[in-house]
Amino acid sequence: VNGNWADWAQWGSCSLTCNSGTGSRSRSRTCTNPAPANNGIDCVGSGTETGSCTVTTPCPIDGEWGSWSAWNCSRTCGNGVKTRSRDCDNPAPQHGGADCPGNNTDSDSCWAGTCYPSALGNLDKNCTASSFGCKTGSVDCVDIDKKCDGAVDCTDGSDEDPKVAGCTPTCNGADGEPCVTQSPFG
Template identity: 45%
Template sequence: MCVAASGGTEAVGRSVKQTRQAGLSDCSECCSTDECNDQLCLHKAPNQCVDDETIDCAKLSSLFNVCTGNYEHAALVCPRTCNLCNYTNGNWADWTSWSACTITCGSTTQMRTRTCTNPPPSTHGKNCEGPTTDYKSCVRDACPVDGNWGAWTTWESCSATCGVGIQHRNRLCDNPPPARFGDLCFGDSLDYRMCMIQGCSDGGWATWSLWSSCSATCDGGTSQRYRECTNPSPSPYGQQCHGPNSDFKVCSIFPCQPPVRLTDGRFEIFINGQWGTVCDDHFDTNGATVACRMLELRTANARVIDPPAGPSGMPIWLDDVVCKGNEHTLLECDHRHIGYHNCIHTGDVGLVCA
């Protein structure tokens, strides 16, 4: 039967030809086989059709596939035609017991299952909804953790820059570190090996520097020179250069020129804080040249003359003076010790410098 809009019922599925008198407007049946269905029912799914001997469910199934897809709907509309009079939805049976928790420390997972057998689905009945398996955690006290070595570090620099040295590397017991009375790592945390970058070289002297200026211009000074241990420089474990790195020599050994003067042609020299004369024993042109040089006068035609005698109280400083002519001062020439003589002032040296 088909529930009408007025609340009554109408026959469904009978031949439209028996009731239709004229045109589509005369159609009064729902779920029929021709245009009346589109005009009157306005839908393809006969939700208000009920299964009855007077209803053509076979026709409904052929028109709208009532018996396929939505079996719950088919069981309401045409249960006999769709063979759904005895359909059963599935229902879960009880859960099984939880699986055993066999661990003594740490954690694991326990499992239980259930089946869709109370009852099982039949005749297109619905399957059970939900999972067939359930899980829960099983937790005991934390397990001991044995230590394990981490990776070795890279080798450190060689302890020597030449010759044989030592390199080392290390590792930590941190992969993982021991915990909760677990075992320590077995083995050494340090590793060593020999290394040699290059052979060690001993030092060698570079050439001497030039001599420095003399520390004095007369009466003897010193000059020095230096050398460095850089040819080659010794490696850290090589031998240093042997010998001194500095050298000294005496220079300007000629005596410093004392003050000199000509007094009435007589050559006088200032020694020990007192003016004195030079005796003319063995004094010649070479000596005159040196004496004129001391006076910073011309020397080309220097000669010896007899001057007036010096004062009796004036000392005679030099005697037996023998020069080569190239000396800077009479003190460089051969002579007796200063102050020693065997002459008197009548033998004082006189000069002409020209």
């Protein structure tokens, strides 16, 4: 009895799983319909076949971190916490790709310099050594050179107040000229 090929099996998976392009796949058949017997001739031809396959599914792209932002300290003086952040956008995950590993924020302690008291003697204003802490109002600190300079820079006027800023009133003459406040340091 001469051998004869059985039907082809289903095509196997494509060699490409994603990305646009052409890959290859194969299928096989067996010489069993019937199998050769009693000195019969084996099946003629190949038991495997290779064909092309087309894939249009985009490949997953895993996310990668972008650059860290600049550090930002929570205080303008004294001890604080500095933070920075980054985005998962270099590239962003696409087509089912994994998110970026790790955290998008980072923090550490920071020292922003010595705190100097505001006009009320508290350190809550966080004014630096080269600034004056206003007593109240929407402006917290002004440059130290603006204290007692004759111009109101603090919204409450405390930078020109002798009792708060330590300015000493002086008059330029006895002929009724207005008094000008002046710093005791200058």
